[in-house]
Amino acid sequence: MVSLYCKASVVIPWKTFISQSFAISMARRYQSTSFQTVCVLPHDSIKALELGYRQLKTGLFGIIDSHGGPAVGKHVQHHLFNNILSEGGVHLDPAGATRDGYLLTDRNVLESSLEGGCSAVTAMLVDHGSRLIVANVGDARAVLAKNGRAVQLSVDHDPGSPTERASVERRGGMVTQIPGDYWRVDGLLSVARAFGDKSLKEHMSARPDLADHVVDLSCEFLILGSNGLWAVFTNQEIVDIVHKIKDPTKAAQELVSEARNRHSEDDISCLVIQFREL
Numbered sequence: 132m133v134s135l136y137c138k139a140s141v142v143i144p145w146k147t148f149i150s151q152s153f154a155i156s157m158a159r160r161y162q163s164t165s166f167q168t169v170c171v172l173p174h175d176s177i178k179a180l181e182l183g184y185r186q187l188k189t190g191l192f193g194i195i196d197s198h199g200g201p202a203v204g205k206h207v208q209h210h211l212f213n214n215i216l217s218e219g220g221v222h223l224d225p226a227g228a229t230r231d232g233y234l235l236t237d238r239n240v241l242e243s244s245l246e247g248g249c250s251a252v253t254a255m256l257v258d259h260g261s262r263l264i265v266a267n268v269g270d271a272r273a274v275l276a277k278n279g280r281a282v283q284l285s286v287d288h289d290p291g292s293p294t295e296r297a298s299v300e301r302r303g304g305m306v307t308q309i310p311g312d313y314w315r316v317d318g319l320l321s322v323a324r325a326f327g328d329k330s331l332k333e334h335m336s337a338r339p340d341l342a343d344h345v346v347d348l349s350c351e352f353l354i355l356g357s358n359g360l361w362a363v364f365t366n367q368e369i370v371d372i373v374h375k376i377k378d379p380t381k382a383a384q385e386l387v388s389e390a391r392n393r394h395s396e397d398d399i400s401c402l403v404i405q406f407r408e409l
Contacts, residue, residue, distance in 0.1 A: 265341070
């Protein structure tokens with residue numbers, strides 16, 4: 132198991148408080164073939180983060196979780212945020228720019244013939260921090276804490292769900308399940324949407340689900356996490372743990388550690404974005 136912890140906090144002119152902290156734990160059996168990362172725009176540097184907020188009034192955060200090798204995840208890490216921000220109407224239509232940025236990134240991945248694929252969940256703060264755009268493909272998840280209540284903003288792209296199954300079948304694919312296993316696209320992949328996966332792409336999509344949410348005083352923090360986290364916690368359990376600990380750095384560390392104690396066998400990434408003091 133490999134673990135990494137980090138914290139960055141900035142005070143910005145248009146929002147009085149924001150703090151983001153993350154923790155990552157890589158499952159030993161996947162270390163040679165998997166890749167997970169936490170992304171913050173513009174950089175992990177606190178100075179650059181502060182500069183980016185002041186100039187762009189935009190904050191971008193994300194979790195990337197690869198499968199079938201690290202290549203696609205690393206490409207998405209380096210290009211997704213730039214592709215979102217390069218869309219001309221990002222400040223007029225941030226949700227549309229996010230959608231188009233996801234699709235452009237996937238086209239570039241396919242054109243590069245990279246092996247494997249990845250799930251991703253991203254969160255964009257715009258309009259002086261009063262608006263939150265969440266997007267995802269795959270099984271990485273975003274959960275918002277509103278007055279202590281867990282509100283899931285992302286959509287799990289489980290091939291067994293009626294919506295995703297119908298989408299795969301419309302594209303000529305099959306969704307099957309061996310007893311005791313996950314539902315899978317063409318018997319192979321346990322998510323119905325992802326970046327990459329070129330051999331399955333005609334049967335699946337990288338079009339993200341989007342949530343556009345107002346950030347008001349009821350919004351306390353946002354948690355982004357990979358499937359290795361959500362597989363062993365309910366959404367409300369995670370919100371309760373962060374509430375109890377109050378410190379986002381310690382909370383991210385505790386969530387990853389406890390997920391491993393609960394025998395999560397996958398890689399685990401967790402990012403806690405705190406909007407106000409708890």
